Ligand SMILES: Nc1ncnc2c1ncn2[C@@H]1O[C@H](COP(=O)(O)OP(=O)(O)OP(=O)(O)O)[C@@H](O)[C@H]1O
């Protein structure tokens with residue numbers, strides 16, 4: 212379901228367009244997470260947790276080695292292969308990445324709208340999700356009007372509302388109080404119980420102690436200690452929910468792998484990965500469809 216094989220990752224270094232590369236942020240990272248597993252991703256700041264998660268949600272391609280996610284092998288994947296897999300992944304970003312010009316409701320609804328869910332059908336799910344994270348009363352608020360913890364809860368709601376096959380959460384409790392953090396953990400456990408594979412990067416030792424689960428521990432880009440998460444052969448037929456026939460056979464790649472950032476500008480946006488709006492632009496990007504809502508009054512801002 213998620214497999215890393217001798218993965219190395221370098222970021223571009225020396226400034227834009229210099230063509231040079233920084234040191235390896237990830238070095239020989241190998242592990243496999245079975246479908247339906249729950250895994251903590253641990254390690255000090257700068258260890259590479261977010262980098263591992265970026266590879267998992269297909270924002271980056273490794274500079275060496277193989278990353279396989281939901282049946283997709285990224286080394287041989289074509290750009291067009293990425294979008295359908297990304298739509299099955301929920302992402303809670305460390306920096307939230309909410310769209311500031313959309314209401315809390317519309318931010319959470321976005322993955323469902325991108326998946327083509329009819330408006331009437333998605334309203335109840337979004338409302339339920341907002342209730343779950345304790346923000347039913349703030350559905351019409353814009354992200355800048357919300358506290359950090361409230362924004363984080365909206366980001367979590369958005370990541371799980373479409374019941375992804377894989378959920379990756381980067382420090383999802385960083386802005387939450389203890390009570391909210393435990394609520395969030397209950398939500399993640401419930402998602403996991405229902406079949407979602409969950410990977411959570413965290414510094415929150417309390418949270419980890421409350422829910423012992425296999426963990427991956429990173430130090431300086433290397434996997435140092437693996438508690439129960441390695442050695443699972445997830446490479447074959449591990450994804451009954453997937454579409455094994457949908458991906459082309461791997462071409463025999465002669466070319467060196469593309470730059471790590473190569474996967475980023477995807478014309479088909481990831482439901483949970485939103486481009487920043489251009490500065491001074493008030494309009495949402497064209498893929499956001501906002502049907503008229505008779506229940507909604509005039510917009511909160513002019
Ligand atoms: N976009 C980037 N460009 C260049 N280097 C980067 C980039 N993102 C991360 N790095 C480097 O990669 C290494 C791992 O960073 P990463 O963000 O994955 O760490 P982390 O474990 O998530 O840290 P934290 O707990 O602070 O979030 C660091 O040395 C960092 O400086």
Ligand SMILES: [Mg+2]
Pocket residue numbers: 260261262305381
């Ligand atoms: Mg990080």
